[in-house]
Amino acid sequence: xxxxxxxxxxxxxxxxxxxxxxxxxxxxxxxxxxxxxxxxxxxxxxxxxxxxxxxxxxxxxxxxxxxxxxxxxxxxxxxxxxxxxxxxxxxxxxxxxxxxxxxxxxxxxxxxxxxxxxxxxxxxxxxxxxxxxxxxxxxxxxxxxxxxxxxxxxxxxxxxxxxxxxxxxxxxxxxxxxxxxxxxxxxxxxxxxxxxxxxxxxxxxxxxxxxxxxxxxxxxxxxxxxxxxxxxxxxxxxxxxxxxxxxxxxxxxxxxxxxxxxxxxxxxxxxxxxxxxxxxxxxxxxxxxxxxxxxxxxxxxxxxxxxxxxxxxxxxxxxxxxxxxxxxxxxxxxxxxxxxxxxxxxxxxxxxxxxxxxxxxxxxxxxxxxxxxxxxxxxxxxxxxxxxxxxxxxxxxxxxxxxxxxxxxxxxxxxxxxxxxxxxxxxxxxxxxxxx
Amino acid sequence: xxxxxxxxxxxxxxxxxxxxxxxxxxxxxxxxxxxxxxxxxxxxxxxxxxxxxxxxxxxxxxxxxxxxxxxxxxxxxxxxxxxxxxxxxxxxxxxxxxxxxxxxxxxxxxxxxxxxxxxxxxxxxxxxxxxxxxxxxxxxx
Numbered sequence: 001x002x003x004x005x006x007x008x009x010x011x012x013x014x015x016x017x018x019x020x021x022x023x024x025x026x027x028x029x030x031x032x033x034x035x036x037x038x039x040x041x042x043x044x045x046x047x048x049x050x051x052x053x054x055x056x057x058x059x060x061x062x063x064x065x066x067x068x069x070x071x072x073x074x075x076x077x078x079x080x081x082x083x084x085x086x087x088x089x090x091x092x093x094x095x096x097x098x099x100x101x102x103x104x105x106x107x108x109x110x111x112x113x114x115x116x117x118x119x120x121x122x123x124x125x126x127x128x129x130x131x132x133x134x135x136x137x138x139x140x141x142x143x144x145x146x147x148x149x150x151x152x153x154x155x156x157x158x159x160x161x162x163x164x165x166x167x168x169x170x171x172x173x174x175x176x177x178x179x180x181x182x183x184x185x186x187x188x189x190x191x192x193x194x195x196x197x198x199x200x201x202x203x204x205x206x207x208x209x210x211x212x213x214x215x216x217x218x219x220x221x222x223x224x225x226x227x228x229x230x231x232x233x234x235x236x237x238x239x240x241x242x243x244x245x246x247x248x249x250x251x252x253x254x255x256x257x258x259x260x261x262x263x264x265x266x267x268x269x270x271x272x273x274x275x276x277x278x279x280x281x282x283x284x285x286x287x288x289x290x291x292x293x294x295x296x297x298x299x300x301x302x303x304x305x306x307x308x309x310x311x312x313x314x315x316x317x318x319x320x321x322x323x324x325x326x327x328x329x330x331x332x333x334x335x336x337x338x339x340x341x342x343x344x345x346x347x348x349x350x351x352x353x354x355x356x357x358x359x360x361x362x363x364x365x366x367x368x369x370x371x372x373x374x375x376x377x378x379x380x381x382x383x384x385x386x387x388x389x390x391x392x393x394x395x396x397x398x399x400x401x402x403x404x405x406x407x408x409x410x411x412x413x414x415x416x417x418x419x420x421x422x423x424x425x426x427x428x429x430x431x432x433x434x435x436x
Numbered sequence: 437x438x439x440x441x442x443x444x445x446x447x448x449x450x451x452x453x454x455x456x457x458x459x460x461x462x463x464x465x466x467x468x469x470x471x472x473x474x475x476x477x478x479x480x481x482x483x484x485x486x487x488x489x490x491x492x493x494x495x496x497x498x499x500x501x502x503x504x505x506x507x508x509x510x511x512x513x514x515x516x517x518x519x520x521x522x523x524x525x526x527x528x529x530x531x532x533x534x535x536x537x538x539x540x541x542x543x544x545x546x547x548x549x550x551x552x553x554x555x556x557x558x559x560x561x562x563x564x565x566x567x568x569x570x571x572x573x574x575x576x577x
Binding site for chain 2: 069228230238
């Protein structure tokens with residue numbers, strides 16, 4: 001038995017959790033308002049952090065205020081005005097006395113008034129600046145989670161399995177880069193808007209994928225990152241009007257995430273779509289994902305974009321009770337549209353699988369065969385695995401066996417290798433004629 | 437973490453008294469804030485218990501249907517939200533921002549299938565899934 005911690009320690013821990021929660025809820029708006037007024041995201045975040053520290057110092061004595069968000073904002077505002085005054089004083093000392101004093105006072109009032117304003121676009125501007133193309137992808141991801149998501153560097157570092165120091169430096173450098181490049185805290189317009197929005201969507205997709213197919217570490221997935229990406233996506237969908245791809249991405253994330261629990265087997269291994277217990281799919285996320293897809297279709301100017309198309313594919317799976325009942329023709333069509341937008345051999349291979357399900361293995365094999373000379377797929381085990389599967393369906397077992405063996409030689413996953421060798425063995429004892 | 441935020445009934449809600457214009461506006465603003473924060477998955481209001489009924493089961497599974505209204509106002513539900521948040525504290529802080537004057541909210545985390553243990557077998561899960569599919573289809577229709 002463990003002894004409970006002394007009440008003061010536990011009360012402090014409870015309070016920390018409340019402060020964390022309030023910070024997550026309010027920080028983006030506070031940092032956004034401060035950045036609008038100061039024109040400097042780095043300074044804005046420091047001021048907001050000062051308010052957070054003040055809360056951690058004062059709330060244990062005073063209790064959590066009735067409106068904790070307003071308290072944080074007011075405190076940050078005082079810090080901002082102090083900083084402003086200090087800067088003014090410094091300027092006054094170094095310049096001729098009194099030269100622009102009257103102006104200064106009105107500037108301070110303007111500042112204070114501006115901080116009291118609620119500006120809808122503050123958070124959106126914060127999203128855009130965090131995903132600014134002047135930053136590296138890694139920096140965009142870190143800054144978005146930090147400034148918009150309100151996550152601590154420690155939380156982000158743990159999620160991405162990098163040392164906290166590395167992550168903290170990444171954030172500091174990113175803020176410096178923005179200052180050095182004099183990136184204005186404003187909404188992009190015109191054609192710039194479309195390009196900048198696609199950078200934002202890409203960042204959210206990266207965050208989600210890092211959680212969905214964890215590239216490092218022991219866990220196959222890190223659902224907290226998926227949740228955060230979905231939250232940020234929903235925030236974005238609430239702020240940007242009439243952009244089909246925003247809804248497309250939100251649909252895609254929710255539909256993919258609906259399968260999170262089913263993707264992991266009892267032993268912690270990954271479970272393929274066809275073998276998943278569909279009863280474990282999250283119905284709430286599916287319903288919301290399908291609704292977001294409808295919104296993406298409704299707001300599309302002409303054809304669907306890449307996120308909406310991927311969501312449409314995920315939706316076909318989400319609607320189906322089994323692999324057999326899946327609308328493979330529709331999926332094949334979506335892959336074709338996707339390949340037309342952004343040609344990729346991996347998309348083509350997926351299309352080959354969908355086509356084989358919809359129109360038979362021969363049609364699928366024809367598409368897969370066309371990929372044989374593509375250098376990008378030369379060491380990709382799924383190409384021979386798919387071909388093996390299709391050849392086997394066509395009764396061409398000798399060729400199928402060679403393909404499965406080739407695939408087994410290419411995969412780095414032990415479990416998958418065993419699976420492929422098993423498929424090869426099922427195709428009969430002798431390899432027969434060698435395949436070209 | 438998913439939470440249901442349960443709005444407890446009040447005398448007014450049970451009488452079917454419509455909220456004031458101010459209250460409706462405040463509630464609209466609150467809902468908009470929840471949506472824009474990306475944490476609200478669902479939410480709705482319920483009609484008074486006079487429109488409802490209770491279905492009581494005895495030990496053998498025999499049922500008795502009792503029509504509303506029901507007396508114990510404070511135990512009744514008049515609405516709900518579903519939040520997706522990162523902690524219990526966050527659910528509480530969001531609920532605290534609701535614009536109610538009088539009344540009570542209760543927050544409850546959703547159970548996850550694991551909570552049911554052995555009793556919730558794959559077959560039962562499959563049944564539940566089919567049921568939810570049907571519900572989903574009705575909603576979409």
